[in-house]
Amino acid sequence: MNNTLQIEIDPLLCAEQGRIFEGQINTKEMPRVADELGESSSDIKVILEFSRRNKIIVVMGRISGNLMLQCAACLEAIDFPIDINLNLAIVKDDSLTTILPEGLDPKVVEDGRLMLSDVVEDELVLALPDIARHDKCPIELRKVSASTDFVEEVNVKVNPFKVLEGFKKD
Numbered sequence: 322m323n324n325t326l327q328i329e330i331d332p333l334l335c336a337e338q339g340r341i342f343e344g345q346i347n348t349k350e351m352p353r354v355a356d357e358l359g360e361s362s363s364d365i366k367v368i369l370e371f372s373r374r375n376k377i378i379v380v381m382g383r384i385s386g387n388l389m390l391q392c393a394a395c396l397e398a399i400d401f402p403i404d405i406n407l408n409l410a411i412v413k414d415d416s417l418t419t420i421l422p423e424g425l426d427p428k429v430v431e432d433g434r435l436m437l438s439d440v441v442e443d444e445l446v447l448a449l450p451d452i453a454r455h456d457k458c459p460i461e462l463r464k465v466s467a468s469t470d471f472v473e474e475v476n477v478k479v480n481p482f483k484v485l486e487g488f489k490k491d
Contacts, residue, residue, distance in 0.1 A: 326367055326437045332411045332430060335371035336378040342369045342437055348388065351442040357449060363387045367441055369407070378411035379425065384444055390453035395460045399453050405444050411435070 326346045345364040349355050369382040384405040389398050410425040412418060418427040428440065 326441065329434050329436045331433060332371060332378050332380070332435045333433065336373045336411075338371075340371045342371075343367070346438055346441055348386075348445075350438060351445065353442055354445045354449065357390065357453075358388050365403075365441060365445070367437075369437060369440065374422070377421070377425070380407060380409040380411065380428065380440070382407040384441055388445075388449075390449070392455050392458060393452045394454050395458040397455070397459060399455055401449075401453070403445070403448050405448055407440075407444065409440070 326342060326344045327350065330340075330342075345366050347364050348358050363386050365384060365386040367382065367384050369380055372379050372381070384403065384407065386403055388401040388403060390401045391397070392399050408425050409428040410421050411430050412421070412427050413429070413431060415427075415429060418429075421427060428435075428443075
């Protein structure tokens with residue numbers, strides 16, 4: 322068992338050895354999700370188990386934690402618990418994804434090396450909502466604009482024959 326997840330591994334070797342990686346990773350160490358999360362997001366708990374099924378390298382595991390997102394409507398914090406079960410198959414290129422058994426999601430590893438934190442970050446990116454919102458915001462949201470600069474634009478249809486009015490004789 323290994324407690325750090327900021328390491329690069331050889332998935333084939335880990336599968337042959339039946340390696341299990343268990344530890345925590347701080348959300349600040351994942352640049353693709355760090356901007357989306359609040360400061361009070363907890364560390365992500367991760368268990369990754371490598372094995373082989375026939376000739377396929379399989380990574381099974383669990384990612385869990387509590388993330389703090391910002392509501393797009395009221396800008397208040399949202400508690401966003403995550404609990405992800407992983408069932409990945411390591412493949413060398415996209416062409417092999419069609420022959421995977423059902424229930425396994427492909428993880429393309431072209432150079433034979435895999436960064437464990439990247440696996441976690443990829444799964445978090447997929448789990449996060451496109452737009453974070455409360456089901457019901459705790460703050461009453463205004464239904465109209467409070468800005469005095471806001472002017473509703475009225476679409477006035479221009480008459481194309483208005484130019485011809487100057488040619489009109491009495």
